Amino acid sequence: MKTLHFAAVLTLLALAVSCKxxxxxxxxxxxxxxxxxxxWQTFQRDYGPFAERKIDWQSVYQQYRPMVDAHTSxxxxxxxxxxxxxxxxxxxxxxxxxxxxxxxxxxxRNAQTDAELFxxxxxxQGYLHDKFETDSEGGFVLGLLEHxxxxxxxxxxxxxxxxxxxxxDEFPQAKGIIVDLRHxxxxxxxxxxxxxxxxxxxxxxxxxxxxxxGAGPEDFTDWYEWYVEPKAPYSNKPMVLLTxxxxxxxxxxxxxxxxxxxxxxxxxxxxxxxxxxxxxxELANGWKYTIATQQTLLANGKSYxxxxxxxxxxxxxxxxxxxxxxxxxxxxAINRLK
Amino acid sequence: MKYLxxxxxxxxxxxxxxxxxxxxxxxxxxxxxxxxxxxxxxxFSPFIQRGVSPFHIGVAYQRDKKWSQQWSLEFAAIxxxxxxxxxxxxxxxxxxxxxxxxxxxxxxxxxxxxxxxxAVSERSIWTLGAAFSADLDAMNYVHARISNFGYFxxxxxxxxxxxxxxLSSRQTLEAALEVPILAWAAHSPYLIxxxxxxxxxxxHKTLQTLGSFIADGQLSTPQEYQRACGRLLYHYxxxxxxxxGILYQGDWLRYQEPLPLRAIQHHLSIQFSYxx
Numbered sequence: 001m002k003t004l005h006f007a008a009v010l011t012l013l014a015l016a017v018s019c020k021x022x023x024x025x026x027x028x029x030x031x032x033x034x035x036x037x038x039x040w041q042t043f044q045r046d047y048g049p050f051a052e053r054k055i056d057w058q059s060v061y062q063q064y065r066p067m068v069d070a071h072t073s074x075x076x077x078x079x080x081x082x083x084x085x086x087x088x089x090x091x092x093x094x095x096x097x098x099x100x101x102x103x104x105x106x107x108x109r110n111a112q113t114d115a116e117l118f119x120x121x122x123x124x125q126g127y128l129h130d131k132f133e134t135d136s137e138g139g140f141v142l143g144l145l146e147h148x149x150x151x152x153x154x155x156x157x158x159x160x161x162x163x164x165x166x167x168x169d170e171f172p173q174a175k176g177i178i179v180d181l182r183h184x185x186x187x188x189x190x191x192x193x194x195x196x197x198x199x200x201x202x203x204x205x206x207x208x209x210x211x212x213x214g215a216g217p218e219d220f221t222d223w224y225e226w227y228v229e230p231k232a233p234y235s236n237k238p239m240v241l242l243t244x245x246x247x248x249x250x251x252x253x254x255x256x257x258x259x260x261x262x263x264x265x266x267x268x269x270x271x272x273x274x275x276x277x278x279x280x281x282e283l284a285n286g287w288k289y290t291i292a293t294q295q296t297l298l299a300n301g302k303s304y305x306x307x308x309x310x311x312x313x314x315x316x317x318x319x320x321x322x323x324x325x326x327x328x329x330x331x332x333a334i335n336r337l338k
Numbered sequence: 339m340k341y342l343x344x345x346x347x348x349x350x351x352x353x354x355x356x357x358x359x360x361x362x363x364x365x366x367x368x369x370x371x372x373x374x375x376x377x378x379x380x381x382f383s384p385f386i387q388r389g390v391s392p393f394h395i396g397v398a399y400q401r402d403k404k405w406s407q408q409w410s411l412e413f414a415a416i417x418x419x420x421x422x423x424x425x426x427x428x429x430x431x432x433x434x435x436x437x438x439x440x441x442x443x444x445x446x447x448x449x450x451x452x453x454x455x456x457a458v459s460e461r462s463i464w465t466l467g468a469a470f471s472a473d474l475d476a477m478n479y480v481h482a483r484i485s486n487f488g489y490f491x492x493x494x495x496x497x498x499x500x501x502x503x504x505l506s507s508r509q510t511l512e513a514a515l516e517v518p519i520l521a522w523a524a525h526s527p528y529l530i531x532x533x534x535x536x537x538x539x540x541x542h543k544t545l546q547t548l549g550s551f552i553a554d555g556q557l558s559t560p561q562e563y564q565r566a567c568g569r570l571l572y573h574y575x576x577x578x579x580x581x582x583g584i585l586y587q588g589d590w591l592r593y594q595e596p597l598p599l600r601a602i603q604h605h606l607s608i609q610f611s612y613x614x
């Protein structure tokens with residue numbers, strides 16, 4: 001009887017090991033052609049804003065697929081995949097591979113065009129005279145400029161957004177607030193909406209979004225409306241929001257919320273134009289990519305995906321002025337509020 | 339309707355606990371060991387992730403009289419990958435090399451077993467009964483600069499069987515199997531960060547977020563949710579109070595919604611038991 005029990009246990013273990021292969025779904029193959037197919041098909045199935053970006057993904061396939069065969073080297077494959085993803089010109093689309101600089105599909109971000117036109121150290125030293133608050137992650141820079149104007153820079157969107165509430169608490173005498181979202185890399189926009197609640201007297205719809213949930217081109221979830229809810233203490237101080245081409249994703253969604261405020265004007269450059277959420281994936285050779293999976297419409301019913309949010313007043317820094325210690329965009333914001 | 343299902347499952351489990359008898363034999367177990375994970379979750383990746391962890395810890399309390407009851411709580415943290423990590427750089431800092439990281443998985447499992455000895459011989463006992471299990475899996479799929487948080491939770495009711503054999507006056511061998519038949523299961527949505535997911539996390543409070551994820555789950559039958567948890571334990575009696583043992587645990591999971599999830603876990607632990 002004991003032998004029978006042992007035999008039963010061993011048989012079960014052997015079965016478990018032998019069934020392991022069929023237990024799992026087949027994995028994509030690790031060949032250049034299969035990797036190309038896997039990436040193209042993933043975007044065909046899950047990429048959200050094809051229509052807004054006016055991309056015919058099938059014709060992209062026709063263009064790039066012949067460039068890959070069984071003998072394509074890693075260098076060539078990276079180049080072809082980057083070229084294919086580059087047609088989207090989407091700041092949410094990236095490709096990562098060993099020993100390489102990551103590729104970003106947005107041409108401005110990838111080439112770092114005009115990236116040097118924002119200089120936070122200059123603001124800390126030249127405008128705040130090194131008197132500012134920050135947190136351990138460098139999640140915000142909060143200080144008082146001349147003319148009693150509060151300055152808040154937010155490099156990403158997360159728990160750091162509480163700096164907006166702190167600005168109200170710590171500088172009640174301030175004439176106005178400059179919220180600097182230049183070079184804001186995004187994050188979780190719900191933190192921003194919570195903080196912007198201090199500046200709305202009533203509930204406001206900001207945008208609606210929907211997410212791909214199937215393989216068909218029209219397989220999306222229902223539209224979901226996102227609101228900013230009022231939050232104490234309420235402030236109606238005049239505000240200036242600063243944006244640039246590197247304000248992206250949740251940074252743009254935060255900008256959308258600020259743009260619903262009557263007492264807020266936007267100054268600077270148009271935002272990146274990537275307002276979807278982003279998820280990441282991996283390829284059979286270990287490379288990683290990111291993909292945008294949503295469609296987003298502003299409260300006015302229009303999509304700004306691929307276009308970006310234009311400022312009320314367009315202004316770009318001049319490199320020479322910046323080298324001479326002047327941030328002309330910030331100067332203009334101060335002049336509006338003083 | 340979802341809340342009705344959840345209430346029903348929890349009521350049944352609570353009812354099972356109340357039907358238990360006054361204990362006469364009690365045992366407390368502490369186990370620590372290594373774990374191995376093989377997991378394929380098509381919500382996150384079509385690839386099979388593999389990893390080994392030196393961190394798997396469990397505690398259990400058992401009391402036996404006419405009925406046998408066991409409560410156990412286990413925790414495991416495992417890093418897993420389908421390809422080696424690598425160095426890369428970002429366009430804004432091309433000279434600064436960054437290191438990619440493996441995906442990370444955290445598992446918390448609570449189990450309750452209620453069984454009755456049905457076949458008792460001189461050296462072996464067969465116990466059959468019911469099992470309740472609450473499993474929380476938190477995942478962080480890391481893809482270079484970007485990571486996606488995900489979850490899988492299951493509250494299930496099922497059948498439980500155990501065979502215990504007295505090998506000698508000091509040695510025992512136990513084998514047990516648990517198979518759920520009904521579950522309340524919740525899994526990350528089709529494309530991970532959809533609006534419902536974002537709304538669920540918008541409170542930025544862990545328990546509230548977890549509650550929202552669970553509430554978004556669905557009642558699952560063996561058609562969508564298949565699982566088997568087995569264990570094999572060799573125990574050596576050191577004194578009349580203390581035992582030491584080697585414990586193997588295996589967990590096979592298949593879930594279909596919204597995309598297939600397959601996972602196999604093996605754990606090998608050393609277990610210390612105290613009888614009182």
